[in-house]
Amino acid sequence: MPELPEVEVTRLSFADRIAGATIGQVRLGKPLRWPLGCVPDDLVGRSVLQVRRRGKYLLLDLNQGLLLVHLGMSGSVLFESDVPAAGVHDHFDLVTSRGTLRLHDPRRFGAVVFSDHETSEVAQKLLGKLGVEPLGDAFDLSAFTHALKLRKAPIKQVLLAGQVVVGVGNIYASEALFQSGIRPSVRSNRLSSQRVLKLHAAIRDVLARAVEKGGSTLKDFSNAQGQSGYFQLEAKVYGRQGEPCKTCSTAIVAIRQGQRSSFFCPVCQRP
DNA sequence: AAAAGCCCCTGGATGC
DNA sequence: TGCATCCAGGGGCTTT
Structure with a gap:
């Protein structure tokens, strides 16, 4: 996608x-x-x-x-x-x-x-209502922290909504939350500044690495020259429900949030 | 204003 | 083999 x-x-x-x-x-x-x-x-x-x-x-x-x-x-x-x-x-x-x-x-x-x-x-x-570009200079930590404080919805849905930060869809939201050790259901305004710091870095890192790998080809994505991407091979949680966490071997869990599926490791990602 | 739910669409997987 | 049902989700829209 x-x-x-x-x-x-x-x-x-x-x-x-x-x-x-x-x-x-x-x-x-x-x-x-x-x-x-x-x-x-x-x-x-x-x-x-x-x-x-x-x-x-x-x-x-x-x-x-x-x-x-x-x-x-x-x-x-x-x-x-x-x-x-x-x-x-x-x-x-x-x-x-x-x-x-x-x-x-x-x-x-x-x-x-x-x-x-x-x-x-x-x-x-x-x-008009799009949030900041996560790979640009405008995505700074203090503004991100402030914006998350103003939202009470689960962090996963705040990321998907695109009003705080753009471009993070279902795959990369799940991956960035795994990388920062945050469970998708945690309310945005309840995140500690330490966790926001990790999430901020994880979003940039996951997106940048995905661009380097040519994106994710889950089904049929290809670039304008018909070439597939390979980031899906590095997914830690997306689409892996029931499979062992690559860090701790605990089974990855899938839940529904706002008509979308979310994936997380119940051990590596704390509430 | 934010949050929650609805809806658009088709291909593929699943179930009977 | 065929057919019905469900699911995938970006994101604007409507309702709460």
Whole structure:
């Protein structure tokens, strides 16, 4: 499932190659989560300046306006000079002078949205409430500590909500909490400053290592060159319920939190 | 304002 | 073999 590392790995795998490309044609498949927000032909002739990332969104800056691309649950992007004929799950093709950018998304929770400006209403609706970038300088310990003090929900759900810190989805929230020895059910405002310190470091460490490994390919994630990631091989708790903890051999436990599964070691992660 | 629950979607696993 | 059911979860939306 694309979280920050998968989106960043995707970005890195095509940003340089698409920069400077001119859009020649746009093809739409089945509807995605939201409509494109402009007539496809309006994009023809514009050029792609650069590709940025905000949380789990890819931002394609055009010489006029920008495209916000979200991979949802099952999305992946391909950017090649020659792409095969569109399949039933290929819902967006941006044909450019340097290759075709294709969004493949079986479950169609993903989206491609055009906006005149990053500060426009449509863009702010998607980006406006996002928390800080965990791999950036703005993710500092004191602000993180303060933000967690203001929340009473379980820490796992506070991380997933993305209003304090972005990009941490179900896999990396479980892994970061394991690495910092915190049980997912602990209330955010009850965490000691010592534990917040560990969690802060663990989030950065887990996400950065996942980017280095090319992300996690649980099912079918691949980058824009079709390459899989390998971080799933390093998962300590995610998807390992009943299996022995790699640190203490205790069976990993799965619980439900907010319609999502959480995984933890009952010995290594204390309430 | 925060928190909790609902819903969108399809493929794969499971059960009868 | 076939069919029904459940589950995966990002995240915006609505309700509490």
